[in-house]
Amino acid sequence: MVDIARMTSPEVGEAIKNGYDTVVFAVGSNEQHGPCLTVSTDAVLGDVLALGVTKRLGDALKAPTIRVGCSEHHMTFPGTITLRKETLHELLRDYVSSLGRHGFKRIIILPSHGGNFGPLAEVSGELREMSPGIEVIVYTDLLEFVELIMKTSDGLGVSHENAGAHAGEAEVSMMMYANPEGVRKECIPDAKGYVGAFDEEATKKIFANGIAALSPIGVLGDPKDSSREHGKKYIEDLVEAIVDFIKAM
Numbered sequence: 001m002v003d004i005a006r007m008t009s010p011e012v013g014e015a016i017k018n019g020y021d022t023v024v025f026a027v028g029s030n031e032q033h034g035p036c037l038t039v040s041t042d043a044v045l046g047d048v049l050a051l052g053v054t055k056r057l058g059d060a061l062k063a064p065t066i067r068v069g070c071s072e073h074h075m076t077f078p079g080t081i082t083l084r085k086e087t088l089h090e091l092l093r094d095y096v097s098s099l100g101r102h103g104f105k106r107i108i109i110l111p112s113h114g115g116n117f118g119p120l121a122e123v124s125g126e127l128r129e130m131s132p133g134i135e136v137i138v139y140t141d142l143l144e145f146v147e148l149i150m151k152t153s154d155g156l157g158v159s160h161e162n163a164g165a166h167a168g169e170a171e172v173s174m175m176m177y178a179n180p181e182g183v184r185k186e187c188i189p190d191a192k193g194y195v196g197a198f199d200e201e202a203t204k205k206i207f208a209n210g211i212a213a214l215s216p217i218g219v220l221g222d223p224k225d226s227s228r229e230h231g232k233k234y235i236e237d238l239v240e241a242i243v244d245f246i247k248a249m
């Protein structure tokens with residue numbers, strides 16, 4: 001058992017004493033994911049990625065995912081809840097300080113939602129400064145994260161445009177694998193969104209004008225070739241790449 005939310009306090013204490021002194025948590029979101037996926041997608045995938053990384057690292061525990069994030073660019077769609085970036089910063093300070101007080105020596109923070117990468121990068125220096133003797137590792141490279149997903153889509157024969165950066169083939173596949181009840185399969189044929197390049201210009205546009213400026217249905221990609229098998233591969237590859245990143249730090 002490595003998931004703190006499913007453990008008793010004595011079990012957590014015992015684990016830390018036995019050398020499980022790394023803790024991993026994801027920062028997800030509660031936001032629209034087009035017509036096919038539930039709004040909890042980034043929180044659900046955050047849980048799965050953080051748990052996968054925790055298990056691969058060994059001697060590590062998973063802390064609860066932060067289930068809401070910075071989603072202002074999705075607010076024209078119902079069901080989205082957004083945090084101001086200051087609120088997210090406060091949450092992160094409190095998470096890191098709480099975990100530090102229980103003796104964790106390494107805290108790993110994984111954003112599973114694009115809008116959280118920037119706010120996380122802004123506060124990462126401060127999180128390190130406020131935690132002397134604790135290694136705080138924050139994954140903050142959004143374009144690299146998207147590239148990792150695209151590398152897997154190459155291997156699966158899915159175009160980058162269809163794999164997409166939001167509610168496209170990649171995310172729908174990952175949800176089919178991780179949480180099938182969160183996928184409305186019957187909506188997939190009508191869920192083709194923006195299939196242009198996801199570059200710096202596109203990300204700027206999204207954060208400045210909202211995602212609807214690129215896709216009126218809130219989808220970047222086309223989920224038509226989604227499958228559970230693809231989802232398993234995306235998640236396994238992402239976990240491997242994140243573990244490599246952590247080991248290189």
Ligand SMILES: [Zn+2]
Pocket residue numbers: 033041042112113166167171
């Ligand atoms: Zn997402």
